Amino acid sequence: MPTPQPPSAPASPEVIEIERALNRITYLSTRARQHNHLMALAGVPLDRAAVALLRQIADSEPLRPGELANRLGVEASHVTRQVQQLQKAGYVSRVPDPDDRRAQRIELTTLGQQAIDRIREAGVRGMQVALSRWSPEELRQLATLFHRMVDDFLAYAVDEDAVQEILAAARPES
Template sequence: MPAESPGPPVPDNPPAALLAMLPRLTQLSAAFTKGRLTDRATEAAGLAVDRPAIGVLMTLRTAGKPLRVGEIADRMQVVGPHVTRQVQALEKRGFVRRVADPHDRRASLIELTEAGMEGADRYVTSLFGWFDEALTDWPAQDRADLTRLLARLVDDVTARLARFEENGGHGGHGGHGTNDLG
């Protein structure tokens, strides 16, 4: 009996644009890792926390509201106990606090403290500064196109992965035959 595929079937002849893009994504990921972009931004922000803790801070910052641990985990695409450990460490540092969930007295929400908000903002400012410098020679339209297309890519990949998980990890073709890559 053949092993089940971890996702949709791979086409026999992937579009050339897709084949050209995948190594570039790998190169970009490696550049971020090798360049220690996250670490540098964390240092510049004056935050002595590790990457997973930055992930929790940024998840709360981008949410703009207190979240349950499970919501943070879902948004970070990690398991709850991982987030719980990070939240406990961030609480000790004064970056987050637990508050009562107004909709469920048995549950608590995690919110940024003023120090957590300021640290997250410094981190984002450092990242934006780095990206702004990297893209300084790009025309405004190219920057706008990058923002629009990157948002679309993230939304589509996230939605497809969510469908994959909803199907118990047996994501078939969702019937979306359009392909802007080739």
């Protein structure tokens, strides 16, 4: 496995192209029109933030709102407001935290699971059409590389957080 380059080293042309492609994918996937089209196909009237929260809850065990905020990289107050709205709409419920009776965790309701299933199904149908000319082997390679890239990004983010904590602890008090 190649050693990571220090941040000061110039980026390779391949990394520059990957970053450009990721920006294009992000732009395409986060456009309001694209989101609205996906929600119409799924028959689910949710905004992007609500969908992101529901996806995170669906992909994990019930979590505390603070844990959800950390995983999504947003402020806890943002998650609290979203959870309140989703709870009123019947998509999530609060359950006691088995580790701390004072705390609560957020879990999907049956309605929330059905909504996420429909959203994912609509997204997969669109992706299936877009990638219909790719061979099964190309799709397997892409999936493998995407998962590897995400894992590396997550590992880098954790390392960056640790470095920032160490630097903050080492700073002299002013």
